[in-house]
Amino acid sequence: MAQEEVYDVIVLGGGPVGLFATYYAGFRGMSVKLIEATEDLGGQISLLYPDKYIYDMPGFYESVGSEIVKSLVMQARRYDPAVCLGEKALSVSRLAGQKFEVVTDRGRHFARSIIICTGIGAFTPNKVEAVGIPQFEGKGVFYYVKDPARFKGRKLLIVGGGDTAVDWALHLKDVASSVTLIHRREVFRAHEKSVEALSRSNVTLKLFCVLKEVKGTDWARRAVITNVQTNADEEMDVDDVLVLVGYKADLSIVKQWGLAMDARGILVDDMLETNVPGIFAAGDVASPKAGFRQNLLVVGFGQAATAANRVKKLLDPAASTFEHSTLREPTSKAASPPEATVR
Ligand SMILES: Cc1cc2nc3c(=O)[nH]c(=O)nc-3n(C[C@H](O)[C@H](O)[C@H](O)COP(=O)(O)OP(=O)(O)OC[C@H]3O[C@@H](n4cnc5c(N)ncnc54)[C@H](O)[C@@H]3O)c2cc1C
Known part of the structure; x- marks a missing residue:
């Protein structure tokens, strides 16, 4: 797809939370582009603990990290998002009207909203x-x-x-x-x-x-x-x-985006919106103004759903606040998920 296409949502970061945000925005009927800095999806799980067991994933007694990533990727692809791998977001900005621009190290992308899921930042090994x-x-x-x-x-x-x-x-x-x-x-x-x-x-x-x-x-x-x-x-x-x-996680790029932050990450309200209307943050990068930050998968997934639901209302005020997934016609993509568009 041409970069000039304006998507409903750009999700920045293809870690677990970004993958779920991608699925959820697609499930809510929005067009989505996912941009991930590395060549791999799955964030910290893929990079730091692909073979470790995870015990606190709802509905799974226990599951190996790489298996969880595999399912998240399959689910994220259900509504055919555009996926850009190996592309690091360098800046985000609001243009005139409900339009945002993301500049990466490989080009420019446009959307009506942004959900930032860049976790604890870009990893570099010590x-x-x-x-x-x-x-x-x-x-x-x-x-x-x-x-x-x-x-x-x-x-x-x-x-x-x-x-x-x-x-x-x-x-x-x-x-x-x-x-x-x-x-x-x-x-x-x-x-x-x-x-x-x-x-x-x-x-x-x-x-x-x-x-x-x-x-x-x-x-x-x-x-x-x-x-x-x-x-x-x-x-x-x-x-x-x-x-x-060990690894160094570097949030320095995100710090240059002009969003209000504290020492833990990007400040967000109850709806995961940042100080710039239309730009949201979820997962480890988000620092809730109320309550406390919990760097947990289950918390990030809830935030991703909340942010996507809020974006839906923002772009389509007549839309319902949330939907049950059973209301959506199952697609054949579940059995055989399509390959996502990778530039
Ligand atoms: C060893 C270990 C064990 C853990 N065990 C558990 C557990 O058992 N249960 C649990 O709930 N949680 C666990 N966690 C925490 C959990 O992994 C994190 O909460 C989760 O990964 C956060 O997901 P995320 O998508 O917000 O961020 P991340 O997983 O950090 O993913 C962020 C993604 O954004 C990308 N990115 C960063 N900057 C940019 C940029 N500028 N442009 C484009 N892409 C960018 C990164 O490359 C990465 O892929 C564990 C963490 C560690 C380190």
Whole structure:
């Protein structure tokens, strides 16, 4: 679809809340464009905990993160939204009349309203200072686990002592041929039960150790680690190095959009509207003026529905405040959801 087309709603951010906002706006009969900065939908779930169980999703006794994302994506696509992946929103502004412009790093988009669901912002992994790291990024040095099967039968070195590092060490110990985890301290930041499981597992633990150097030709093949207590170096064979020392979430872009904010995010009223009429915020990025912020999926989903219902009333004052989904004719898209338009 042409970028000049004016959609009823632009949803910024394809995390869980943005996906549900996309579905809900479509369900309310509005045309929707979803813009996501990364190449993947699912936000924090896809990036930080795709294989973790989630227990507080209503109606699901337990469910793995990636399965929840899969369902959310399928649901979001039900009413055929336009989806732009790998496109970061740089600014939002109100034009004359009920028209808004979103400028991204790839173009301009127009809508009659905006629902901002950019979560805790754009993620960047923390890096470690070790010789060779920049050279081998993507060639044996990784900051995310997108596909655990990718590490099957490989000698894996994991760097980190938080939940992400420990959870992945536990997960990959039965996938990789060997897993060594190095941590610069003795005490882990990870959950106590995970650390106990780690100490009972076949993962080789090297405490007080930091990564000093990664060596190889086309791919990382050797790693040098240093014991910070003794200053002794040790060199080991590796097939891959996973650096899992946390992420920085950066809200700085959103801060430039001229919306009223507090330290926690964009200030919203009961209807999730920001100080600019027609621009809404939901999920982790929203900071309710009344009550308190809860960075939970279930809260974000409720906010997404409220914001979409409010947008519907704004664009069509004669519309009902809300609808039951059973009032809508089921579409064949449920069984076989159409591919969304991806520019
Ligand atoms: C380890 C961990 C475990 C968790 N476990 C649970 C749990 O068990 N239950 C629970 O309810 N909650 C849990 N949470 C919290 C939950 O994941 C968040 O509340 C939820 O992800 C918020 O969704 P969101 O869509 O608002 O934001 P996010 O998931 O942060 O998604 C925001 C999306 O917006 C995109 N984006 C950012 N900036 C831009 C931009 N400028 N332009 C375009 N796109 C942009 C990002 O790339 C991202 O995809 C957990 C969080 C973590 C970190």
